[in-house]
Amino acid sequence: METRGVRVRHALIVVWLLAMIIFVYIPSVCITLASLTSSRYFTFPIPKWGLDWWQKTLSSIEIHQILETSIMIAAVVTVIAVVLAFFGALAFARYDWKGRSIYQKLVLLPIFFPQSVLGLALLLWFNALGLQLSWQTAVFAHLVWIVPVVTLVIAIQVYSFDPALEEAAFDLGATRLQVLREVTIPVLMPGIFSGSLFAFLLSWGNFPLSLFTTGADTTVPEYLYAKMVAGYTPGVPVLGTIATIGAIVFLIGGYLVMLALNRRRSAA
Amino acid sequence: MAAGDGAILLLKGLTKIFAGHRAVDAIDLQIREGEMFTIVGPSGSGKTTLLRMLAGMETPTSGDIILRGQRINDIPANRRPTCMVFQSLALFPHKDVGDNIEFSLKIRGVPKAERKQRALELMRLLRLPDHYYDRAVTRISGGERQRVALARALAFDPEILFFDEPLSALDYKLRKTLEKELKDIHRETKKTFVYITHSLEEAMVMSDRIGVMRDGRLVQIGTPQEIYTEPNSKFVSEFVGDVNVLSVSVLPSGKLKAAQIPHEMVAPATMNGVKSAGFLVVRPEFLRFLDAPGDADNHVVGRLYNEYALGSRIQYQVRVGELVFVLEKLRHEAFAGGLDQEVLIGWDAVNTIVVPDR
Known part of the structure; x- marks a missing residue:
């Protein structure tokens, strides 16, 4: 009886794993396959394999510009978001103060707004303030959500x-500032670190907020969308693959850094 | 003793009110230079709040805290010459043993070499091996963590060390060892220790004096001996281990009468001001099995209900109607009778006291 239960459980695990791979990971691999064609159009199966479009994409000044914009926005968003969120999190979880429960709800609310509506609202707001739209306004928009x-x-x-x-x-004589530097920040470092990974990756992949708020500047997701709508070339999946690989490299790098930090912390 | 004479810390009407609740209620207390003073009370008695005020982590609602003649109410914890060992120990998880111990020295800007030397001295005092200096605090045992926390507090060289139940999370055997170690360290360092715990047993082992706290007030202050043998209330008498507490009324003759005991009982000399009704306290070691009613001042017939082995001692439960008496005898003097047998037990008045219902 028990062995049958175990077998059923195993079968379910296999089914679940296959479903994960088919629905989540295969599509990402397809993007990479589509980028490895030599032909001008998107046809499957791929008639002739080649790295031509990778070459073209990597040497394009336009693409460099776009990657730069995306990286710039993500980097600035990460720094500002982590600083704000660090103190915000202390107010959220460390201290008990009047109005904390209202603050806890207000601060999380933007996560649940439809991002396109948030983007539109910010666009109108920037216009009302007379601000020129650029990557800087996009930084602000990303921050509202991130x-x-x-x-x-x-x-x-x-x-x-x-x-x-x-x-x-x-109690051991440290000033408030020394407490922050010697204890609070180092002890919360794992959280701060994963928070910064989140900030970077969420900004890097964000489309709806960027669409409304970057103005003349273009980020990677915006470019992908624009080219899909009009003017598809296999350069689109190339850039898509670059964006995905960039995120993966960033994540793995972050994971390794975290691992190294933990090892140092628990070293004998 | 004149006011403040030999006192390092003086509390005058110290009160803390949280949302209308008097957590600490008008405490007057003198703590003497170099003593180990333990505040003991059940949870919610206000002892932690009291200690946190002394350490500077809570501000008193009213009253004064006077350290060596200077009022320190408004001085924050980081500028008070006192130091606390926390219940959670609060060792910095990202720092090694050495860096934990040296923390206060680093804050003061003491050079590294000097800091390390001091840390190693303290580690030796607390019997931590030298090579633990570079070990992560997350990788040492509970007892060792305890010692690191104590070393960190001692490195600060405080005038008074406060302890907030630091042993409560440890298992029984280790706790017993560390209680004695702590008392030894107190002897070695000659510092003033103020300790809080919910265990009067723990307080007894370590303290020079004990203050028993209840509902924000100190109900009795005395040596362990005084607290044990001369409790001033039912509450204090029941706080130490098993004890027989009998509701009694005082007869005009001066004798005592309890509802379920047919005989009038000889009253003790210590009545704690009880005139008409109070509680007779008989420690289990002073109750004994009698051969004849005349063998003790007071006696009662009961039924031996059960016996419990307590290691070196054996405890007997004797039921008299609805009353339950506990007796204790040393193992080698164990009672020969069997369970459910009728037994005669008794005690001498000199070994008992009467306390009011407080």
């Missing part, structure tokens, strides 16, 4: 943080 996410990520770490650590440091 700061809450990063706040949540860091807050989870803060919840497992023993407030007595700060009290102990303070």
